[in-house]
Amino acid sequence: MIGIDVASINRIKKMHDRFGIKAYEKFLSDKEILLVKKVETAAGFWAAKEAASKALGTGIGKECSFHDIKIKKSKLGAPKLKYKKHIRKKFKIKKSYLSITHDEGFAIAVVNNIKK
Secondary structure (H helix, E strand, O other): OEEEEEEEHHHHHHHHHHHOHHHHHOOOOHHHHHHOOOHHHHHHHHHHHHHHHHHHOOOOOOOOOHHHEEEEEOOOOOEEEEEOHHHHHHOOEEEEEEEEEEEOOEEEEEEEEEEO
């Protein structure tokens, strides 16, 4: 199960400029917000969560919200993805892989879920 998404860095910047931290709280947990040092990271996290929901076949919505998906960083700084337990069980997710990149105003993320 693979999902991909692209996010405009400028769109995320405008959201943050207009609404401040509340913009990030819409799609990030407090721990995830602490990882955001620049807007490119926030845009990458947005794209990652959208890609993760698409990898489930649902998109963000009733079945899976932004807050059902958690992003952390490995000791080497690589992004790591984890779904909440009820999502992992419902969609039989054994392991998830995440890659994020950004360049020229866009952040792109790809998620690959391995089923049980």
